[in-house]
Amino acid sequence: MTPPTERPTPGQDADGRELLLTAAERLFAEESYTSVTVAKICAQAGMATGTFYAWFESKHELFVELVRSINRDVRRAMAVAIGEATSRNDVERLGFRAFFEVMSHRPGVYRIVREAEFVDPSLFREYYEQIARGYARGVRGFQQSGQVDPALDPEIVAFMYMGVGYFVGMRWAEWTQGRSVPDDVQADVMKVLTRGLARPED
Amino acid sequence: MTPPTERPTPGQDADGRELLLTAAERLFAEESYTSVTVAKICAQAGMATGTFYAWFESKHELFVELVRSINRDVRRAMAVAIGEATSRNDVERLGFRAFFEVMSHRPGVYRIVREAEFVDPSLFREYYEQIARGYARGVRGFQQSGQVDPALDPEIVAFMYMGVGYFVGMRWAEWTQGRSVPDDVQADVMKVLTRGLARPED
Amino acid sequence: MTPPTERPTPGQDADGRELLLTAAERLFAEESYTSVTVAKICAQAGMATGTFYAWFESKHELFVELVRSINRDVRRAMAVAIGEATSRNDVERLGFRAFFEVMSHRPGVYRIVREAEFVDPSLFREYYEQIARGYARGVRGFQQSGQVDPALDPEIVAFMYMGVGYFVGMRWAEWTQGRSVPDDVQADVMKVLTRGLARPED
Amino acid sequence: MTPPTERPTPGQDADGRELLLTAAERLFAEESYTSVTVAKICAQAGMATGTFYAWFESKHELFVELVRSINRDVRRAMAVAIGEATSRNDVERLGFRAFFEVMSHRPGVYRIVREAEFVDPSLFREYYEQIARGYARGVRGFQQSGQVDPALDPEIVAFMYMGVGYFVGMRWAEWTQGRSVPDDVQADVMKVLTRGLARPED
DNA sequence: AATGAATGAGAGTTCATTCAT
DNA sequence: TATGAATGAACTCTCATTCAT
Numbered sequence: 001m002t003p004p005t006e007r008p009t010p011g012q013d014a015d016g017r018e019l020l021l022t023a024a025e026r027l028f029a030e031e032s033y034t035s036v037t038v039a040k041i042c043a044q045a046g047m048a049t050g051t052f053y054a055w056f057e058s059k060h061e062l063f064v065e066l067v068r069s070i071n072r073d074v075r076r077a078m079a080v081a082i083g084e085a086t087s088r089n090d091v092e093r094l095g096f097r098a099f100f101e102v103m104s105h106r107p108g109v110y111r112i113v114r115e116a117e118f119v120d121p122s123l124f125r126e127y128y129e130q131i132a133r134g135y136a137r138g139v140r141g142f143q144q145s146g147q148v149d150p151a152l153d154p155e156i157v158a159f160m161y162m163g164v165g166y167f168v169g170m171r172w173a174e175w176t177q178g179r180s181v182p183d184d185v186q187a188d189v190m191k192v193l194t195r196g197l198a199r200p201e202d
Numbered sequence: 203m204t205p206p207t208e209r210p211t212p213g214q215d216a217d218g219r220e221l222l223l224t225a226a227e228r229l230f231a232e233e234s235y236t237s238v239t240v241a242k243i244c245a246q247a248g249m250a251t252g253t254f255y256a257w258f259e260s261k262h263e264l265f266v267e268l269v270r271s272i273n274r275d276v277r278r279a280m281a282v283a284i285g286e287a288t289s290r291n292d293v294e295r296l297g298f299r300a301f302f303e304v305m306s307h308r309p310g311v312y313r314i315v316r317e318a319e320f321v322d323p324s325l326f327r328e329y330y331e332q333i334a335r336g337y338a339r340g341v342r343g344f345q346q347s348g349q350v351d352p353a354l355d356p357e358i359v360a361f362m363y364m365g366v367g368y369f370v371g372m373r374w375a376e377w378t379q380g381r382s383v384p385d386d387v388q389a390d391v392m393k394v395l396t397r398g399l400a401r402p403e404d
Numbered sequence: 405m406t407p408p409t410e411r412p413t414p415g416q417d418a419d420g421r422e423l424l425l426t427a428a429e430r431l432f433a434e435e436s437y438t439s440v441t442v443a444k445i446c447a448q449a450g451m452a453t454g455t456f457y458a459w460f461e462s463k464h465e466l467f468v469e470l471v472r473s474i475n476r477d478v479r480r481a482m483a484v485a486i487g488e489a490t491s492r493n494d495v496e497r498l499g500f501r502a503f504f505e506v507m508s509h510r511p512g513v514y515r516i517v518r519e520a521e522f523v524d525p526s527l528f529r530e531y532y533e534q535i536a537r538g539y540a541r542g543v544r545g546f547q548q549s550g551q552v553d554p555a556l557d558p559e560i561v562a563f564m565y566m567g568v569g570y571f572v573g574m575r576w577a578e579w580t581q582g583r584s585v586p587d588d589v590q591a592d593v594m595k596v597l598t599r600g601l602a603r604p605e606d
Numbered sequence: 607m608t609p610p611t612e613r614p615t616p617g618q619d620a621d622g623r624e625l626l627l628t629a630a631e632r633l634f635a636e637e638s639y640t641s642v643t644v645a646k647i648c649a650q651a652g653m654a655t656g657t658f659y660a661w662f663e664s665k666h667e668l669f670v671e672l673v674r675s676i677n678r679d680v681r682r683a684m685a686v687a688i689g690e691a692t693s694r695n696d697v698e699r700l701g702f703r704a705f706f707e708v709m710s711h712r713p714g715v716y717r718i719v720r721e722a723e724f725v726d727p728s729l730f731r732e733y734y735e736q737i738a739r740g741y742a743r744g745v746r747g748f749q750q751s752g753q754v755d756p757a758l759d760p761e762i763v764a765f766m767y768m769g770v771g772y773f774v775g776m777r778w779a780e781w782t783q784g785r786s787v788p789d790d791v792q793a794d795v796m797k798v799l800t801r802g803l804a805r806p807e808d
Numbered sequence: 809a810a811t812g813a814a815t816g817a818g819a820g821t822t823c824a825t826t827c828a829t
Numbered sequence: 830t831a832t833g834a835a836t837g838a839a840c841t842c843t844c845a846t847t848c849a850t
Contacts, residue, residue: 016834032320034236038820048836053821055834115320117313118234149393156390159370167365168358188358191351196398218809240845250811252847257809261845420830436724438640442824452832454826459830463824515723522638522721553797560774560794567773572765592762595755600802622813644841654815659842661813 016055019045021066029108033063033119064123067116070109071127075134077102088147088197091138093190099165100186132158148197157197164189218257221247223268231310235265235321266325269318272311273329277336279304290349293340294395298388301367334360350399359399366391420459423449425470433512437467437523468527471520474513475531479538481506492551495542496597500590503569536562546601553603561601568593622661625651627675630668635714639669639725670729673722676715677733681740683708694753697744698799702792705771738764748803755805763803770795 023045027036038059042049056062081098085091103110117124135158142148148157168189225247229238240261244251258264283300287293305312319326337360344350350359370391427449431440442463446453460466485502489495507514521528539562546552552561572593629651633642644665648655662668687704691697709716723730741764748754754763774795 034819037818047834049820050822050837051835053823059820111319114316118317118320152390152394153386156370156387157394160366160391160394163365163367163369164362165365167368168361184355185358188354189362191354192359192362192395192398194398195400196394196396198397239843251845252812253810255846441822453824454833455831457825518720519724521717522724556794556798557790560791561798563774564770564795564798567769567771568766569769570773571769572762588759589762592758593766596758596763596766596802597798598802599804600798600800602801640840643839653813655841656816656843657814659844665841 016045016047016051017065019047020052020055020062021069024062024066025106025109025112028063028066028112028115029106033115060120063116063119067113067123067127070113071130074099074102075131086145088142089190089194091142092193093186096165096186096189128162131162135161142197146199149199152197161193164193218249218253219267221249222254222257222264223271226264226268227308227311227314230265230268230314230317231308235317262322265318265321269315269325269329272315273332276301276304277333288343288347290344290399291392291396293344295388295392298367298391302388330364333364337363344399348401351401354399363395366395420451420455421469423451424456424459424466425473428466428470429510429513429516432467432470432516432519433510437519464524467520467523471517471527471531474517475534478503478506479535490549492546492601493594493598495546497590497594500569500593504590532566535566539565550603552601556601565597568597622651622653622657623671625653626658626661626668627672630672631712631715631718634669634672634718634721635712639721666726669722669725673719673729673733676719677736680705680708681737692751694748694803695796695800697748699792699796702771702795706792734768737768741767752805754803758803767799770799 020041024036024041027040027044038052039049041059041062042052052059052062056065078095078098081094081101082091083094085094113124113127116127132155136154139148139152139154139157139161143150143152143154168185222243226238226243229242229246240254241251243261243264244254258267280297280300283296284293285296287296315326315329318329334357338356341350341354341356341359341363345352345354345356370387424445428440428445431444431448442456443453445463445466446456456463460469482499482502485498485505486495487498489498517528517531520531536559540558543552543556543558543561543565547554547556547558572589626647630642630647633646633650644658645655647665647668648658658665658668662671684701684704687700687707688697689700691700719730719733722733738761742760745754745758745760745763745767749756749758749760774791
């Protein structure tokens, strides 16, 4: 009788945390941490201001959780997209596409990650060190299988990957108002990286 | 004609502004826009709080001017370093070195530019569009002289340059506590870009 | 006749109230009225926050009842201790001892009475007028039986008794961390009062 | 030309601290610490709410300063009144009168001291330990000059004095709405104490 | 130009109380 | 009766900005 949409999964749909996190993501995607007030988040989530503190200890705590959940989502999306691929070409192509996809579909989500630098520097470091570790590991693998010039420092290459993702992906997605990063942009980025990182004799 | 009190000696006229700008740069390099108060800036500059408004209309106005001055300085430093060089190799090497140099010697200055995104998005766009235009112009030149693959979109390449500068330069400079970006990092970055952007047949 | 659900077994009926009163006494003995929240009281009593209002109309109501119950207990303890004694010496000795005893064994209980002054002044007056009346009645009896100087105003003497009890008893008990008020303190207090209140010719 | 009332002594009459302290005393004398808000204090002092924080770091800081200033004033008033007197009779009479006088003229001031126990217990202890020390010193002097039974513990006697002052003085002054403690009350108190503390053979 | 006390709107947060279950 | 999430008024405190001097 009760339609499924009215039977919230206990602890998930009715969960105030989830509701607030979603509302907050929408707001932080557009406005700065400072100008997004707890009151606005609650209004967006359809609840009274005080209720906020039943779910989070502070605005800051919510922000931290939000950034961590974005981190998880981005990494999971990339991992899923890459799957079992091992050739550098496939890994880069699938990985970047997944990354750009997330950025395009959740416009502003990356803005939040960037703002983390100013809201909580240690949170930001945590975020990027985690990503950098994963990239560097991948690069080392490519070097062993002869797909990347072994003379390059894997850590620096990881940073370059991030720079491209961070800037190209983000800037493109946002300065173009949330439209998907077009295939030719991805192709160009791919071409540069493929050639640039290749072993000299190839 | 102009009464002396209204025509301050140049270099003394700008004193208040310059003093405040310098004080503000020091503070914004370490703390967020929100936590740096007008009172703190004035204390750092050695003047009374109210005096601030004799020189700037608002905290925001000072911030805008600060970011613009950083933009000017960075571009000037790069232009000076590049000088008359025309070979892509020289331009990239000299340009990046100058950029990394500024970042290393004025640690935190880039932090301010990044924070601009959250303080005043349009200012941030202005900053990057200006940079991107210059880069894209350079890339087009290189394509005409056969130094860069003409199939690549100059705008995308400009964004990649920026991504590398933004992330590699900044991250390196800051996560390593202001030490200079070492030469081998620059060399690695150069190698990747040189190869990656080259014409296929080269 | 009365359905079982409506006629709770005595001692079970009061369960909720009793539970909350006990929990509250423990908390109010250590923290101020303001910092003891309804939620804390309920946590201490092992029930949900909302249940509080099944037993009390408000935090204030509970506080009033708590203070009144302390009043009852103190007076009862003193009355029991004094018993049938009529000599001033016995009455004072036994009464004070009983009073100090209660204070020592329920440390912090007197704190609650004192705080009543700031939570509800009229409750505090009620408390002390009740006590003062009893003391003054006793003093008048002693005056009639020639045990207290008839020139003294019984009301003032009652206040002095209270001052001594209030301050000596309370301060001693609390500044000495709940240790019993030692016998020699009581003896000294007794000596002073005995002499001080005696008829001149005694 | 400028009337003296318009030329505030620098740092005193125009002093926001003084203004706020006076306003706060009036309010705290009537309402509890909690219900006296910073906004009310500022309204009473005729200034904007935010100004408060130009003079005090917090409501708590103001309260501490207020209690300490009361402590100073009470002790000074008593010291001045006692002057060079050395006979116990004079010292007690003059001291108590001065104490009762202050209480009567600044109704509610003692309420503030009492509330300190709940606002800041350590402040309250500080207050009473300071007073107790002075009293005990006096008592020891009286014992040496044979004016007080040397068998009594000076500390306990000090507490009794305080109990009488605390309770008689305060209660009387307040339950009778600020009227002076009448001479006969003081006389009665004196009589009891004089006899009570005397050396047995006297 | 300079001072610094004053302003007051607005932020985050707490908590007694309510209410649907 | 019992639950505990939701409510929202009220509080303390901050800070960009103003203004009399």
